[in-house]
Amino acid sequence: YWPSNDIKDDITVAHLLSNRSGINLYGRDKDDDRVCTPVPTLVPPPGIAFDGPASVNRFKHCDLLFTPNTDHRYSSYAYDLLGAVIEEATGTDYVAYVNQHIKNVAGLNSLTSTSTSPGGYDLDCNLNRTNEDEGNVAIKIPGGGWASNIGDLARFMQGVINSEFIPASYALWQPVTFTNDNDRYVYGFKKRTRNN
Numbered sequence: 001y002w003p004s005n006d007i008k009d010d011i012t013v014a015h016l017l018s019n020r021s022g023i024n025l026y027g028r029d030k031d032d033d034r035v036c037t038p039v040p041t042l043v044p045p046p047g048i049a050f051d052g053p054a055s056v057n058r059f060k061h062c063d064l065l066f067t068p069n070t071d072h073r074y075s076s077y078a079y080d081l082l083g084a085v086i087e088e089a090t091g092t093d094y095v096a097y098v099n100q101h102i103k104n105v106a107g108l109n110s111l112t113s114t115s116t117s118p119g120g121y122d123l124d125c126n127l128n129r130t131n132e133d134e135g136n137v138a139i140k141i142p143g144g145g146w147a148s149n150i151g152d153l154a155r156f157m158q159g160v161i162n163s164e165f166i167p168a169s170y171a172l173w174q175p176v177t178f179t180n181d182n183d184r185y186v187y188g189f190k191k192r193t194r195n196n
Helices: 013-017 052-057 076-090 094-106 138-143 150-161 169-173
Strands: 120-123 129-132
Touching: 013 076, 052 076, 052 138, 076 094, 076 138, 094 138, 094 150
Parallel strands: none
Antiparallel strands: 120 129
């Protein structure tokens, strides 16, 4: 259900993990200009935490912002596509897969997928704060629908560092090179360096 008739077919899992796919963020480009109108969000049927095809349907019609692997742009949609890839590749519900292969392996007791927006705030340029609530977010669980406590977050990061989930996870920390000057980006993370 992902289009394969143009450069979208060139997107790899590595591009999705490192935000180099060219997939937009909620229909917006790097300057936050609207470039595509996402299909309205649908709530998954009862008993389904995440619906890969419905999630991907929201943005699959949008043009890419750039040719894959030539630039970077964070995209929750790219992570939603990764969730759909996991479902297709494993034949397992995405949430069940994460629970079995990450939550249970690492003993992350507080890690839960959530279809309810945790809420938050928006601050405008005049420092006026307004409450934000996205409503049901089940459609984008891979791109931001997980919650845990700080102890489990630390255990998760330790598991990534120690290759408990992914063999040779040190490869995740290798710099991703671009044709531009951004050389501090690695798979899913931004490397920070200290200046002494």
